Amino acid sequence: QVQLVESGGGLVQAGGSLRLSCTASGRAISTYAMGWFRQAPGLDREFVAAITWSGGIKFYRDSVKGRVTISRDNAKNTVYLQMNSLKPEDTAAYYCASVSGTYTGPRTLEYEYDVWGQGTQVTVSS
Numbered sequence: 001q002v003q004l005v006e007s008g009g010g011l012v013q014a015g016g017s018l019r020l021s022c023t024a025s026g027r028a029i030s031t032y033a034m035g036w037f038r039q040a041p042g043l044d045r046e047f048v049a050a051i052t053w054s055g056g057i058k059f060y061r062d063s064v065k066g067r068v069t070i071s072r073d074n075a076k077n078t079v080y081l082q083m084n085s086l087k088p089e090d091t092a093a094y095y096c097a098s099v100s101g102t103y104t105g106p107r108t109l110e111y112e113y114d115v116w117g118q119g120t121q122v123t124v125s126s
Contacts (some may be wrong), residue, residue, distance in 0.1 A: 002027045002115050004096045009120030012086055016124070020081040022117060030074040033099050033107045036081045038092035038122075049081060050106035059106040064084030064090075086124045094121040103108070 008020040022034070030094040035050040049060045049070040058070050079096060097113035107113060 002029060002032070002098055002100075004098060004115060004117035006094060006096050006117045007120045009094060009121045014086060014088055014124055014126050016066075016086050017082070017084045018086065018096045018122060020083070020094055020096075020120060020122070021023050022079040022081075024079075024098065026040050026079045027126050028074070029072075029077055029079075029098060031100060033101055033112075034070075034072060034079045035107055035113060036070060036079075037097060037110065038090075039095070039119075040092040041123045043092075045110060047108050048094070051079065052104070052106050053102045054120050057104075057106055059108055061105065069074040083122070086122075088124045088126045091122060091124050094120045 003026050036048040039045040051058050051070045055072050067085045072079045096117040098115045099113045
């Protein structure tokens with residue numbers, strides 16, 4: 001079973017940047033689809049970005065397109081979420097998720113993932 005640990009969250013001013021990391025252990029994630037989700041207080045968890053096992057296809061929610069980049073380094077068993085031009089509405093706990101499978105397209109729905117990290121908090125001040 002793979003375990004996921006997120007890091008890189010913190011407090012940043014609006015317009016700033018953060019890079020989140022999701023490091024996997026237990027198994028190599030080279031054949032896993034990976035995704036990032038977030039949950040703000042009082043709201044449902046929502047999809048942010050996803051990447052296929054090969055890294056060849058990426059998908060983003062509309063509100064982060066052009067500001068966020070998902071990437072992966074299978075040699076390091078790590079997935080990244082580079083977030084630029086951060087806005088107060090990006091404030092949330094960010095979760096990494098994985099599912100084994102060489103799917104042709106990225107997974108964008110919560111139920112498609114079966115392993116989740118514990119989350120890392122991102123707070124953007126105005």
